[in-house]
Amino acid sequence: MAASAMDGVAATALRSVLHRVQKAAERSGRSADRIRVVAVSKTKPASLVHQVYDAGHRFFGENYVQEIVEKSPQLPSDIEWHFIGNLQSNKVRPLLTGVPNLVMVETVDDEKIANHLNRAVENIGRKPLKVLVQVNTSGEESKFGIDPSGCVELVKHVSTACPNLEFCGLMTIGMPDYTSTPENFKTLVNCRTEVCKALGIAEEQCELSMGMSGDFELAVELGSTNVRIGSTIFGAREYPKKQ
Template sequence: MSAQVFSSYVHAGLWEIVDKAPLLPKDIRWHFVGHLQRNKVRSLLGAVPNLEVVESVDGEKLADKLSAFVLEEEREPLGVMVQVNTSGEVSKFGVSPGESCIGLARHIHQQCPGLKLVGLMTIGMADYSSRPENFTCLVECRRAVAQDLGLQEADLALSMGMSGDYQAAIAMGATHVRVGSSIFGARDYSKA
């Protein structure tokens, strides 16, 4: 399977996506990647009705909040990915591989009717690259989640790899890569 590169996807911080989405074509399928606080769910989903996936769900409380908002607004189920901290870096969000990952995926799948579990994702190392073992770890997490939920592995996407390491990520099984800086240039985070 080849990885998807979303030409209609823009990785933006919360306030960037909230500001830019209404100005852009309505057929864009937005994927939000970044830490999302529970108290910002209404701001994000309210401003981006064509949000397709939140790729960075890192806890049950966030999943519950997203699901409740989707049900309240009578929207189609929102795709979500479990964010896994495959590198073990304390500066990264995400659940630990293993039972924490499986438990969150199970919670979303069984307890969040407003959500659809579509996959797992990981963020690269501090230099925006990952070691092969980070990718292997996410592949193993997907295998364990699929087995636990009675799904086929192919039913769960793998979002891993960015501009600096997307080729290795694809070779390791990524179905989604995030290559914004290769397309748009380096980002100035001081303005975000």
């Protein structure tokens, strides 16, 4: 399919997603403007991201440091980038220096990575970085994230020992089997209750990043404030074919 035809498809798909989020928000008794849609462009070219940008969207996410560092300079500087993949310590500095308009890392899952981010932000001299603590709500060994039982302790560490990080909430991936997803989402909601109690903050001050292409409406109905949508907007991911 020609690029121009694909581009129109992505913009149309974005509008459809935003409409579905609005309806799900209404069902949850909230306004849609309380929910952020992060368009995840993994494996997709910057030109396609630009078309979604031209449709008025500003929140984009990537899973891999190399990809976001390559893409972001090709795109407008008012994009608000979210990093949503597993972050290794040795990639922290390249990520922060390569993407000056990175606004949030959604995947802080232990004290070590929090400390690395905190030091890098200070060394580079950039403004505090917003972070979410990633929780493994499904108990799958293949998933990153802290165990729910350690969630409060990690949040406290970020909030008290990392002055260059701004704790904003919790994130989970959940199981791809959508029949079990509600339990994963409910676990994150329960974690938020515990975190807010421990920090003495209102639940509205603690974001919930949960929900992707297959389950974002359910996530919004259960209280998500941030959904990460990839293939539903950009189409199936394109990986290099193995030789």
